[in-house]
Amino acid sequence: MDNLTQADLFSPSKARQQRLQAQDWAQIDSWLSYKYAGRTVPTFERNEETLKVLRELSMANERADEERTVHERLEREALKQLEKDEESRNPDDKEILETITAHLTSEGSAALHALASTTVALNTPNTSPETIAHMLIQHTVTGQNLKNHIQHIQTLQAYLQTQHSLLRRQLSELQSNPAFTTPANLPRQTTDTVRQTKHLRSKIREYEDKLSSLQSSQSRVNKSPRDVSSSDAIMEMLEQQQSLDELRERVEGLEKEVDVFGGLPADKEAARKEVGRLEVELDQARRRRDGKFEELVGR
Template identity: 70%
Template sequence: MDNLTPSDLFSPSKARQQRAQAQDWAHIDSWLSYKYAGRTVPTFERNEETLKVLRELSMANERADEERAVLERVEREALKELDEVEKNEDDERILSTLEASLTPEGEQALDALASTAVALNAPTADAQTMAHILIQHTMTAQNLTNQLAHIQTLQNYLDKQQSLLRTQLDELQTNPAFATPSNLARQTTEQTRQVKHLRAKIREHEDKLSSLQSSQSRSMTPGSQHIGSPEAISEMLEQQKALNALREKVERLEREVDEFAGLPADREAARKEVGKLEVKLDELRRRRDELFEGLVKR
């Protein structure tokens, strides 16, 4: 009940759970005190897992005690019934006569057979029955021996693990590298302050971003609000292709127009000028041919 928090006082379920755990711990403490019979109970960590294990162990121990008590009561009643059985004088006389008639070796054999039947708890002294019982006892003893060897191996492993854990615990408790920093409280306070400051900055930037998005939405025209959509981007690409084709066509026409640079603006004057140039071109071709023929004759 010492670990109740203020919030638990207003929670009936938590308070009820705490009371149940306190009662379980009181029962465990009483049971351990009884089992250690005045000796000091070893210290252990008190948590829910430990409580669960100890509760199961105490319940198993109580069941074992009850079973042992029932077995002892049955044995006492059986012995009492055997003591109350009336002795038959004829049986005693026959047994005395039989013992007197036996040789020392026969008497030893009879004693051995009777002792074996009693030790094996056999219903009769039949040799085959006692042989089966003896085999069964041998198998049981072998199984118990194997189980004891397994338990011993497990115990050795647990002892090694316990020693290793104690060494690690001592290392954690004594090594300065695992000690709590002296300025831990100051570091925690500083980090908490930085976290609060960063959270305030984040909220401030989020507000600014929301304001910018709102102002941008208001300033955008209805047509431009969907400018970033896939359809708008595809349309822009098509328009860009058409514009490039038109630009190439204009450049080709400009090159063709450049070939007629220097001609008069009047159509008839331009045609006369072109005629003169064609006559001059013919003269140049004829002159070329003549020069070529002169070179061939040489």
């Protein structure tokens, strides 16, 4: 809380964050003091990264302490159970076991040890041969099933590795093949297409307005109470027809003028350079034509 600035005092979120960090540092200091048990705690830089590492370390240490405590408690309970079983064992049975063990040959002792180890490993309730045989069969079946599952998983893993290699090759081809490379002039083409689209849209709106005006004029003519065969109606129709013919001729002329510049780039500067180049070529062609004409005249 000592490193709070004047601006943080007016920010509840920053103040809350500073308070939580102060609580975390207090817990870390308490934990380090407990671990060093009276010794001097080494000095270190107090920042967010150090706090994060120390918090994770303390949490891991607490989990390890809990696991060790549980393990020790289980060991004590197991030891108590063994001692209880040892105390409850019949002394006569113990004496009989010691007598039998003492009079067994080395082969017999090895066989008894093997039987006891097998019984413990199979977790069987007794040393009956039938019980041990059934447990062995069950373990064999389980082992075979696990082996089949492992083979299936290995086959699936090999298939996945093959598919992964195929996908990596396809990705490498997509990244290296020039056919899949984006053209360098794609942004320019996109810009030209957008510009032409906007121009065409404006033309479409203009023609739609003209068409709607013509349709409205036609509807007014149709709704007019005048006789279509009258001289006024005929003159009006002729004037409209003449206007339409003039408009059509104007549109055709404009289209021809635009077609002349159809091969030029959309950029103004590039178009000017192209026109200049064509003018130079035209001038050279004229000079060649004049030269050839002079040669013909000279002959």
